[in-house]
Amino acid sequence: MSMRIAFIGLGVMGYPMAGHLKKAGHTVCVYNRTTLKAERWVDRFGGMFVSTPAEAAVGADLVITCVGNDDDLRSVIEGPAGVLCGMQPGALLVDHTTASASITRELATLARVHEYDFLDAPVSGGQQGAENGTLTIMCGGRQESFERARPVLSCYAKAVQLMGDSGAGQLTKMVNQICVAGVVQGLAEGMAFAESAGLDPHQVINAVSQGAAGSWQMTHRHDTMIRGEYDHGFAVDWMRKDLDICLREAADNGCELPLTELVNEFYREIQRMGGGRWDTSSLLKRLQARRVRH
Amino acid sequence: MSMRIAFIGLGVMGYPMAGHLKKAGHTVCVYNRTTLKAERWVDRFGGMFVSTPAEAAVGADLVITCVGNDDDLRSVIEGPAGVLCGMQPGALLVDHTTASASITRELATLARVHEYDFLDAPVSGGQQGAENGTLTIMCGGRQESFERARPVLSCYAKAVQLMGDSGAGQLTKMVNQICVAGVVQGLAEGMAFAESAGLDPHQVINAVSQGAAGSWQMTHRHDTMIRGEYDHGFAVDWMRKDLDICLREAADNGCELPLTELVNEFYREIQRMGGGRWDTSSLLKRLQARRVRH
Numbered sequence: 001m002s003m004r005i006a007f008i009g010l011g012v013m014g015y016p017m018a019g020h021l022k023k024a025g026h027t028v029c030v031y032n033r034t035t036l037k038a039e040r041w042v043d044r045f046g047g048m049f050v051s052t053p054a055e056a057a058v059g060a061d062l063v064i065t066c067v068g069n070d071d072d073l074r075s076v077i078e079g080p081a082g083v084l085c086g087m088q089p090g091a092l093l094v095d096h097t098t099a100s101a102s103i104t105r106e107l108a109t110l111a112r113v114h115e116y117d118f119l120d121a122p123v124s125g126g127q128q129g130a131e132n133g134t135l136t137i138m139c140g141g142r143q144e145s146f147e148r149a150r151p152v153l154s155c156y157a158k159a160v161q162l163m164g165d166s167g168a169g170q171l172t173k174m175v176n177q178i179c180v181a182g183v184v185q186g187l188a189e190g191m192a193f194a195e196s197a198g199l200d201p202h203q204v205i206n207a208v209s210q211g212a213a214g215s216w217q218m219t220h221r222h223d224t225m226i227r228g229e230y231d232h233g234f235a236v237d238w239m240r241k242d243l244d245i246c247l248r249e250a251a252d253n254g255c256e257l258p259l260t261e262l263v264n265e266f267y268r269e270i271q272r273m274g275g276g277r278w279d280t281s282s283l284l285k286r287l288q289a290r291r292v293r294h
Numbered sequence: 295m296s297m298r299i300a301f302i303g304l305g306v307m308g309y310p311m312a313g314h315l316k317k318a319g320h321t322v323c324v325y326n327r328t329t330l331k332a333e334r335w336v337d338r339f340g341g342m343f344v345s346t347p348a349e350a351a352v353g354a355d356l357v358i359t360c361v362g363n364d365d366d367l368r369s370v371i372e373g374p375a376g377v378l379c380g381m382q383p384g385a386l387l388v389d390h391t392t393a394s395a396s397i398t399r400e401l402a403t404l405a406r407v408h409e410y411d412f413l414d415a416p417v418s419g420g421q422q423g424a425e426n427g428t429l430t431i432m433c434g435g436r437q438e439s440f441e442r443a444r445p446v447l448s449c450y451a452k453a454v455q456l457m458g459d460s461g462a463g464q465l466t467k468m469v470n471q472i473c474v475a476g477v478v479q480g481l482a483e484g485m486a487f488a489e490s491a492g493l494d495p496h497q498v499i500n501a502v503s504q505g506a507a508g509s510w511q512m513t514h515r516h517d518t519m520i521r522g523e524y525d526h527g528f529a530v531d532w533m534r535k536d537l538d539i540c541l542r543e544a545a546d547n548g549c550e551l552p553l554t555e556l557v558n559e560f561y562r563e564i565q566r567m568g569g570g571r572w573d574t575s576s577l578l579k580r581l582q583a584r585r586v587r588h
Contacts, residue, residue, distance in 0.1 A: 100307075101491075124505045138501050161501050164493060171491045175498050179484040179507035185553045186476010190469040193540065194548035197395075198463040199458060204469050207432050207455050211418045212528075213473035215509035246487070255490035256584055258560075259479045259553060266552075290550055 002026055003152060006056035006063040008076050010037050013096070013123065014066035019045045020156040027210075031056040031076075041110045053077070057086030062152060066096040069241055077107065089115040094149050096137075098122045098238075101167050104140070108166035117145040120166060121153065122173035126234055131190065134158040138176075142170035144205045174246045180280065181243060181263040183217045188283035193227060194290060201226050205292045221281040233279030240267050240276075296320055297446060300350035300357040302370050302377065304331050307390070307417065308360035310425045313339045314450040325370075347371070351380035353520040356446060360390040363535055366396045371401065383409040388443050390431075392416045392471075392532075394539045395461050398434070402460035411439040414460060415447065416467035420528060428452040432470075434462035468540045474574065475537060475557040477509045482577035485519060490585060495520050515575040527573030534561050534570075 003026050010032040018041065022028045028047040032038040038049035048158050050056050053076045057063050063083055067073055073095065077083045080237070082094065095107065095114055102125040104120045111118035119141040129135040135157040139146055146162040153160045163172045190213070194204045205222045224232065243264040250257045266286055273289070297320050301312040312335065316322045322341040326332040332343035337579040344350050347370045351357050357377055361367055367389065371377045381387065387410055388400065398414045400577050405412035413435040423429040429451040440456040447454045457466045486509070488498045499516045502508070516528065537558040544551045560580055567577050567583070 054344055124507075125503070136501060136505055137342075140305055159501070160498070161502070163497060163501065168493060171488070171493055172498050172501055175484040175488045175493070175517070176492075176502040176505070176507045178487055179502065179509075179512065180479045182476045182478075182480015182483065183507065183555075184476075186473045186480070189476065189551045189554055190473040193472055193544055193547075193549050193551065194465070195471045196547035197543065199462060199469070203455070203457060203468050207430060207453070207457065207466055208418070208470040208473065211430055211470070212420070212452070212514075213418075213477065213509050215471045215473075215477055215511075216506050217509075218473065220506075249491065250487055253490035254585055255487050256581060257483045257487065258556060259476075260483055262556065263550060287550060291548055294446075 001151075004059055005029070005152070006031070006053075006060040006083075008053050008056060008063065008065045009067040009070070010041055011066065012127045013130045016257055017066065017096070017156045020133050021152065022047050024155045026152070027225040029060070048284075052081035053083045054081040054086035055162065057083045057091075059088070061091055062149070063087055063091060063093045064095070066097065069097070070099050073097050073099055073103060078110070082113060087114070087116055090117075092117040092119065092145055093146055094119045094121050094153070096121055096123050098242055098245070099170060101249050104167045104170050110247050117142070117148065118166065119145050119149055120169040121149070122169055123157070124173065124176055130156060137161070138163050138169040138172040140164055140166050140170060144209060174242070174249060177242045178237070178246055178257060178260050180217070181260050183215045184280055185259070185263045185266065185283050187215065187217050187221070188281070188287055190227070191222065191284055192287040192291065195288070198276045217281065221279070224279070225281050225284050228285065230278035230285065231264070231276065233281065235276045235277050236267050236270050236280060236282060237276040239280045240264065240271065243267065295445075296353045298353055299323070299446065300325070300354040300377075301360070302347050302350060302358065304335050305360065305362070306421045307424045309335060311390070311450045313358065314427050315446065316341050318444070320370065323350045323354065338374045346375035347377045348375040348380035351377045351385075353382070354445075355385055356443070357381055357385060357387045358390065359387070363391070364393050367391050367393055367397060372404070374523050377453055378404065378408060381408070381410055383433035386411040386413065386439055386442055388413045388415050388447070390415055390417050392467055392536055392539070393464060395464050395543050398461045398464050411436070411442065412460065413439045413443055414463040415443070416463055417451070418467065418470055424450060431455070432457050432463040432466040434458055434460050434464060455481040465543070468536070468543060471533065471536045472551060472554050475510070475554050477511045478515075478574055479553070479557045479560065479577050480491055481509065481515070482519070482575070482581055485516065486581040486585065489582070511575065515573070518573070519575050519578045522579065524569065524576040524579065527575065529571050530561050530564050530574060530576060531570040533574045534565065537561065
């Protein structure tokens with residue numbers, strides 16, 4: 001069934017995601033802070049663009065947001081000419097931003113007051129997953145809202161799951177990021193150790209990657225790590241934002257995350273090294289820089 | 295080609311490994327500190343047992359050691375009635391113990407002096423890998439020694455690789471343990487977070503295990519972690535020994551391993567909790583215990 005969809009935020013993720021919706025036959029109206037990008041999107045996919053989130057939301061059955069952080073989200077939803085000014089009661093708001101649990105609760109409250117549906121729905125799978133339509137989407141909200149959104153989200157996801165009530169999607173994404181932090185720092189230490197011991201890193205990874213030390217990160221990142229290439233993948237700046245959210249939420253729940261704290265600190269150092277845009281696997285580069293100083 | 299093999303050490307790993315050699319048609323003579331176990335092995339597989347490592351080594355083409363740690367290794371090789379007293383020049387010594395780089399260098403020196411071949415060959419794959427004959431073996435030594443040992447080691451391994459000169463097998467095993475430490479602590483923090491946030495841990499793992507957070511540990515250990523079962527797998531006491539070796543070697547090479555140090559500290563706490571025999575995934579139990587205190 002074709003729907004009228006407003007898509008807010010055409011970043012590296014949102015741009016191809018909105019494209020998949022248009023290709024699937026939905027009526028898509030896009031908004032992006034930088035208008036040039038919205039124009040380019042319409043040139044490529046058709047559909048239309050508008051100059052405020054409110055205009056995009058008018059008449060839409062479904063409003064999708066995919067922006068950078070809590071502040072951006074507050075601005076496009078609650079700000080002047082934000083989504084709230086245009087959205088009709090009964091419509092559904094789906095947010096793909098990796099955001100804090102607190103803004104998610106705030107948006108859920110607004111949804112109740114303004115009588116629309118809301119689903120927090122952060123994604124994993126990165127830019128490649130967005131382009132190939134193979135993202136994983138972790139949702140929080142009511143079962144009916146989820147059933148309503150599922151067919152649309154499936155246009156760019158290989159897995160769409162309801163994790164629980166409002167906020168559960170964000171919390172699941174946080175678990176993902178915490179696990180990634182441990183895997184990547186362990187891998188970086190293993191590779192730094194191999195290098196310092198004079199081993200051939202390719203041969204080492206080949207020997208250990210099929211067993212108990214194996215991970216997605218080891219399989220997909222060791223090659224670029226060995227070459228010292230970090231101009232791709234998931235940026236340190238984004239990871240810092242996500243880990244800050246994890247640590248705040250964990251503190252609220254009385255849960256200690258000592259490794260996550262440590263790795264967040266290391267990413268802060270990488271930002272100071274000028275590596276805010278580097279891939280998260282650049283934890284190896286930090287260790288190498290420290291070894292040189294010895 | 296059938297060989298005369300001495301097998302020293304019938305622990306949870308050595309017992310089934312020596313069995314595979316006998317089943318493959320080799321002439322196997324075993325030694326174990328506890329004689330009862332050697333008797334039981336002979337009852338099951340045939341072959342013969344002797345009461346000292348020296349007797350086992352007499353006339354053997356290949357002597358294989360698989361014991362607990364550096365001290366055990368020194369004792370069965372250099373001690374009174376040790377392997378050195380019986381081993382003939384030109385024979386090959388293969389050591390499967392996960393041991394330090396320093397004792398490996400010591401054994402390599404002895405091998406040169408006494409004119410026998412030596413291969414350090416720690417394994418990964420655990421008890422199950424030893425029983426099913428699907429271990430991974432990481433070897434260090436000369437190419438000729440490796441070629442000599444390979445057909446025999448293949449009786450209980452799915453992968454046998456030469457990693458470099460003497461010690462390179464041990465160093466590769468250390469990389470493996472370092473990576474495991476990061477993966478397991480990250481996973482434990484992720485699962486503790488999920489629990490503290492009220493998520494269904496099974497559903498969360500299902501949502502994140504196919505992507506960037508995925509790992510062997512996540513796939514193979516989450517179920518027992520959720521159930522709080524730790525009476526299986528690779529024991530904390532053994533991991534402590536291995537991580538101590540890693541940290542000493544890294545310090546010698548000017549390589550920092552902050553996460554490995556931290557996790558080693560956590561395992562020390564688990565030992566104090568009485569969990570020396572628990573599986574390494576019990577890092578979750580430590581986090582849960584700390585949360586309860588809040």
